[in-house]
Amino acid sequence: MSKEKLVLVGNGMAGMKVIEELLTIAPNKYEITVFGAEPYGNYNRIMLSPLLAGEKALDDIMLNTEAWYADNGIRLHKGKEIIEIDRIGKRVIAADGTNESYDRLLLGTGSNPFIIPVPGHDLPGVLGYRDVHDVNAMLESSQTHRHAVVIGGGLLGLEAAYGLMQQGMEVTVVHLMDTLMERQLDATAGKYLQKSLEARGMRFRMQAQTSEIIGEGRVQAVRFKDGDELSADLVVMAVGIRPNMELARKAGLYCDRGVVVSDTLQTFDPRIYAVGECVQHRGQCYGLVAPLFEQAKVCANHLAGYGFRYYEGSVTSTKLKVTGIDLFSAGDFQDAEGVDTIVYQDPSAGVYKKVCVKDDRIVGAVLYGDTGDGTWYFKLLREGTSIADFRDGLLFGQAHLGDSGHGGVSQVANLPDDAQICDCNGVCKGTIVKAITENGLFTLDEVKAHTKASASCGSCQGLVEQLLAATMGGDYEAAAVKPMCACTDMSHDQVREAIRAEQLTSLRGVFDTLGWKTPDGCDKCRPALNYYLISTWPDQAQDDPQARFVNERMHANIQKDGTYSVVPRIWGGVTTPSELRAIADVAEKFKVPTVKITGGQRIDLLGVKKQDLPGMWGDLSDAGFVSGHAYGKSLRTVKTCVGSEWCRFGTQDSTTCGIQLEEMTWGSWTPHKFKMAVSGCPRNCAEATIKDFGVVAIDSGWELHVGGNGGVKIRATDVLCRVKTMDEVKEYCAAFMQLYREQGRYLERTAPWIERVGLSYVKERVVEDTDGRKQLAERFHASQKHAQEDPWKKFSKNHEAKFVPLKRAV
Amino acid sequence: MQAAKTMDTNWLSIGRIEDIPVLGARVVETAHGPVAVFRNSADEIFALLDRCPHQGGPLSEGMVHGRVVTCPLHAWHIHLDKGEAKAPDVGCVPKFEVRLEGDQIHLNPNPIEAAS
Ligand code: SRM
Ligand SMILES: Cc1cc2nc3c(=O)[nH]c(=O)nc-3n(C[C@H](O)[C@H](O)[C@H](O)COP(=O)(O)OP(=O)(O)OC[C@H]3O[C@@H](n4cnc5c(N)ncnc54)[C@H](O)[C@@H]3O)c2cc1C
Ligand code: SF4
Ligand code: FES
Numbered sequence A: 001m002s003k004e005k006l007v008l009v010g011n012g013m014a015g016m017k018v019i020e021e022l023l024t025i026a027p028n029k030y031e032i033t034v035f036g037a038e039p040y041g042n043y044n045r046i047m048l049s050p051l052l053a054g055e056k057a058l059d060d061i062m063l064n065t066e067a068w069y070a071d072n073g074i075r076l077h078k079g080k081e082i083i084e085i086d087r088i089g090k091r092v093i094a095a096d097g098t099n100e101s102y103d104r105l106l107l108g109t110g111s112n113p114f115i116i117p118v119p120g121h122d123l124p125g126v127l128g129y130r131d132v133h134d135v136n137a138m139l140e141s142s143q144t145h146r147h148a149v150v151i152g153g154g155l156l157g158l159e160a161a162y163g164l165m166q167q168g169m170e171v172t173v174v175h176l177m178d179t180l181m182e183r184q185l186d187a188t189a190g191k192y193l194q195k196s197l198e199a200r201g202m203r204f205r206m207q208a209q210t211s212e213i214i215g216e217g218r219v220q221a222v223r224f225k226d227g228d229e230l231s232a233d234l235v236v237m238a239v240g241i242r243p244n245m246e247l248a249r250k251a252g253l254y255c256d257r258g259v260v261v262s263d264t265l266q267t268f269d270p271r272i273y274a275v276g277e278c279v280q281h282r283g284q285c286y287g288l289v290a291p292l293f294e295q296a297k298v299c300a301n302h303l304a305g306y307g308f309r310y311y312e313g314s315v316t317s318t319k320l321k322v323t324g325i326d327l328f329s330a331g332d333f334q335d336a337e338g339v340d341t342i343v344y345q346d347p348s349a350g351v352y353k354k355v356c357v358k359d360d361r362i363v364g365a366v367l368y369g370d371t372g373d374g375t376w377y378f379k380l381l382r383e384g385t386s387i388a389d390f391r392d393g394l395l396f397g398q399a400h401l402g403d404s405g406h407g408g409v410s411q412v413a414n415l416p417d418d419a420q421i422c423d424c425n426g427v428c429k430g431t432i433v434k435a436i437t438e439n440g441l442f443t444l445d446e447v448k449a450h451t452k453a454s455a456s457c458g459s460c461q462g463l464v465e466q467l468l469a470a471t472m473g474g475d476y477e478a479a480a481v482k483p484m485c486a487c488t489d490m491s492h493d494q495v496r497e498a499i500r501a502e503q504l505t506s507l508r509g510v511f512d513t514l515g516w517k518t519p520d521g522c523d524k525c526r527p528a529l530n531y532y533l534i535s536t537w538p539d540q541a542q543d544d545p546q547a548r549f550v551n552e553r554m555h556a557n558i559q560k561d562g563t564y565s566v567v568p569r570i571w572g573g574v575t576t577p578s579e580l581r582a583i584a585d586v587a588e589k590f591k592v593p594t595v596k597i598t599g600g601q602r603i604d605l606l607g608v609k610k611q612d613l614p615g616m617w618g619d620l621s622d623a624g625f626v627s628g629h630a631y632g633k634s635l636r637t638v639k640t641c642v643g644s645e646w647c648r649f650g651t652q653d654s655t656t657c658g659i660q661l662e663e664m665t666w667g668s669w670t671p672h673k674f675k676m677a678v679s680g681c682p683r684n685c686a687e688a689t690i691k692d693f694g695v696v697a698i699d700s701g702w703e704l705h706v707g708g709n710g711g712v713k714i715r716a717t718d719v720l721c722r723v724k725t726m727d728e729v730k731e732y733c734a735a736f737m738q739l740y741r742e743q744g745r746y747l748e749r750t751a752p753w754i755e756r757v758g759l760s761y762v763k764e765r766v767v768e769d770t771d772g773r774k775q776l777a778e779r780f781h782a783s784q785k786h787a788q789e790d791p792w793k794k795f796s797k798n799h800e801a802k803f804v805p806l807k808r809a810v
Numbered sequence B: 001m002q003a004a005k006t007m008d009t010n011w012l013s014i015g016r017i018e019d020i021p022v023l024g025a026r027v028v029e030t031a032h033g034p035v036a037v038f039r040n041s042a043d044e045i046f047a048l049l050d051r052c053p054h055q056g057g058p059l060s061e062g063m064v065h066g067r068v069v070t071c072p073l074h075a076w077h078i079h080l081d082k083g084e085a086k087a088p089d090v091g092c093v094p095k096f097e098v099r100l101e102g103d104q105i106h107l108n109p110n111p112i113e114a115a116s
Helices: A013-025 A045-052 A066-071 A132-144 A155-166 A187-199 A246-250 A289-303 A374-383 A388-396 A429-439 A444-451 A461-472 A492-501 A507-513 A525-536 A550-554 A577-589 A610-622 A654-665 A726-743 A750-757 A759-768 A770-787 A791-797 B002-010
Strands: A004-009 A030-036 A062-064 A075-078 A082-086 A091-094 A099-101 A104-107 A111-113 A147-151 A170-174 A203-205 A210-215 A219-224 A229-231 A234-237 A241-243 A259-261 A272-274 A279-281 A317-319 A327-331 A340-346 A351-358 A361-368 A420-422 A564-566 A594-597 A603-608 A635-640 A674-679 A693-698 A701-706 A718-723 A807-809 B012-016 B024-030 B033-039 B045-049 B063-065 B068-070 B077-079 B098-101 B104-107
Touching: A004 A013, A004 A099, A013 A030, A013 A062, A013 A104, A013 A289, A045 A132, A045 A155, A066 A075, A082 A246, A104 A289, A132 A155, A132 A234, A147 A155, A155 A170, A155 A187, A155 A234, A187 A203, A187 A327, A187 A351, A187 A361, A219 A234, A259 A272, A272 A289, A317 A374, A327 A374, A340 A388, A351 A388, A361 A374, A374 A461, A388 A759, A420 A429, A420 A461, A429 A444, A429 A461, A444 A461, A492 A507, A492 A525, A507 A525, A564 A610, A577 A603, A577 A610, A603 A610, A610 A791, A635 A654, A654 A674, A654 A693, A654 A726, A674 A726, A693 A726, A701 A726, A718 A726, A718 A759, A726 A750, A726 A759, A726 A770, A750 A759, A759 A770, A807 B012, B012 B024, B033 B104, B045 B098
Parallel strands: A004 A030, A004 A104, A030 A075, A104 A272, A147 A170, A147 A234, A170 A203, A259 A279, A635 A674, A674 A693, A807 B024
Antiparallel strands: A082 A091, A091 A099, A111 A241, A210 A219, A219 A229, A317 A327, A327 A361, A340 A351, A351 A361, A564 A603, A594 A603, A693 A701, A701 A718, B012 B104, B024 B033, B033 B045, B063 B068, B068 B077, B098 B104
């Protein structure tokens, strides 16, 4: 069977990302040939600045070495520029006559630096800043010459200027506008930046228009429109880029400011795809890596023949890679109709923060001096999260938000190397930074694998992401939609939406339809998918035991020595002498080593051997017990206090309320564990205000609380509303739980979920919309029909083989 | 000579492939300890000592994906075909020979020497 031929023109970051993706999702589909005008493999262009500054060597910044192409069976024509596309003959032709036919063609020709066509622009010593060749030329000049002028005070210009200064040159930056980086920064931040660069010795000539470059044999000076001159023996023009589309235009492909492509990254000739800086999509051209990588993933999806992903444009953020300068900008931050700007400024500390808000959503942000919260603002911006509930504290940052557990440590950039970032696995900042730089790590998953940071409870994930962003400069991962795991590029929300839209009801269906990169998923995605399937299609989808973590598969908690613990449900924490006797009998009969009262108001039998589980469950279920689901991403406990039945302060019957809630909700699967408590008065002895759903009795009825948890990152609940009757408590509880079940991402507890979607949203759906609440509650009850079957009873009766060895040969 | 012979006669018939759930495992108790026998989605069978090289977790309770099992205790990934932990973790668990004759699974209850 002969493979189809795929030819890539442009051996750069975007094009090669497509190839890498294709190799993982459809490794055998194409015979691949790559043409690159540059005489190397593919290198990380954004690392040119560290290369110029002498902080990195060329080998450090290679992404795909020549050996890599050979190992993957890809033919690389390096140093060969394609000068013609023959669309009728389906061939590309290089300047030296090499030609290659294609079934599909991919253009990734990048862009060219714009050179201002003033007299003298072609003199030796006048350079653009785009590739290794330019960097080498600058390094050479810095050996023999002293005075450099950089034209253009944008991102590239400043990085070039900084690099040349590091090489010992005297550098003046010439800029047409009166603020630096005016496309990424507002005037105030631009001034802060200029001040700190001046303090490092960089010189500036603002609002200056270059009219001529003077020199004989080599550049000697730059002349401005006002007649002034500045002597220079190296001139770097960094005034912008122009998509490189000549080749496409000559071939008759429709071009405007770039090669025009559709949402599937196809040009007007459907056999020809294009990605990267050469492309114009929905009127937009991009000049940063993150959006290009998003394009590349969609493009690979179509080239692989899956064809279900669409590129819908990107929001970008910017960081400047000048050591010691912290600057972040994202979105739209110019003053405009209906936009509120919230500003914090501390000139002597050199800190400036501005966040622009429209309709309670962040539309743009500029941070200078303290960029610790950049990733957070960017996330809120991208996800369109309502900030109404914490608008007051927005500029104090994420650490300020109901997070007493890890507050105060959000400024990772300022932490010393020995500061512990991951408390579970004892990983320090220095270790993480070293792993990132030495192993060239790009993603959170890679950092987890190499250092174990954030691999356990995950609460330090935000800090690790900040470290990644701060260490790498370019904001790789945070800008793309965060994939569920390495098996797919789709996010939790995208997968769940596809399960709904494509009516997928099995794991196989998901793997096949959504182009999973691995044969059976992994330990991250399989449980998540299983949850999305059974919660979206409770009637159709089959629960898959092999997609469940051991505890949920065994209906018991595994312990460190491989034994299990058994926690029977004790409704609302209320029990009877005969129940206690039954538990005592079981404990004696099966020689349970430890019997403990749990923090959830029930009894834990610990150290049970696997083969004893069914027998023990049989005895417990004969005595009337059901599983306590202490092991599940499901309803755990409903704690109660004694309430009005006994307590001298009690205002309502909290025990009965708790028991009824537990009877209604037991057995339900949720994205993460779900805990409740009911207290009989505001003294709150049942600790209802750190529960996922908490109820506090008041004189006139019940106050409902949501989104709390104890644990790693303690969070007190938000008050949802007050209601009068116990029936209302139950209706609101069912509706709230269902909303969370439908929208929470797998392993996202109610606390982070509410912080993501906003309390106002939850109130809108559960409190204000009466019909909507009733429908949510109905959906909850409908899915409970399938869920309230006691697993212990089931497995104790039909002794499943999984509890005993397959064979004993001793 | 002697050794080879004993090895051969030692092979155990442990059950049928259907006895092991797809993407799951069952345990065989042997003189060398519990052996986890895995089945993946391509119906390949692998056998490893049921003790994770990290802290002894029961690999038979882990999640199987591709040719890897994730340990249920702290989520190390162990290669089913080599018994080695996936880098950057380091560790190795004894591996056992298995073969399929029709639907019958046979296990050699003596571990394969790690060095070979
Ligand atoms: C048994 C118990 C401790 C005890 O002896 O009291 C316990 C034991 C475990 N807890 Fe817990 N937690 C127990 C009450 C709690 C409480 C108190 C409560 O519910 O009021 C909390 C804090 C409240 C909360 O969850 O918001 C608590 C917060 C955690 C956390 C952190 C959760 C978080 O969101 O940060 C974990 C880790 C996790 O779930 O990922 C955890 C995880 C665990 C696990 C399941 C760890 C594991 O995966 O093996 C432990 C299982 C031991 C076992 O085999 O039984 N346990 N755990 C308690 C069982 C309650 C029950 O009857 O079901
Ligand atoms: C100094 C510098 C710093 C940067 N810093 C950042 C940063 O911090 N963060 C960030 O996100 N982005 C940064 N960028 C931008 C980023 O590098 C680009 O957006 C990205 O490299 C564009 O990828 P591409 O594949 O579209 O083009 P390129 O990577 O430019 O690749 C195009 C390749 O195609 C080749 N080519 C062109 N025409 C032909 C032809 N006809 N035949 C054969 N080959 C051809 C070119 O020689 C080139 O090698 C920086 C860029 C520069 C120059
Ligand atoms: S606090 Fe919870 S998770 Fe930690 S050791 Fe105790 S029971 Fe285990
Ligand atoms: S015991 Fe297997 S990962 Fe820890």
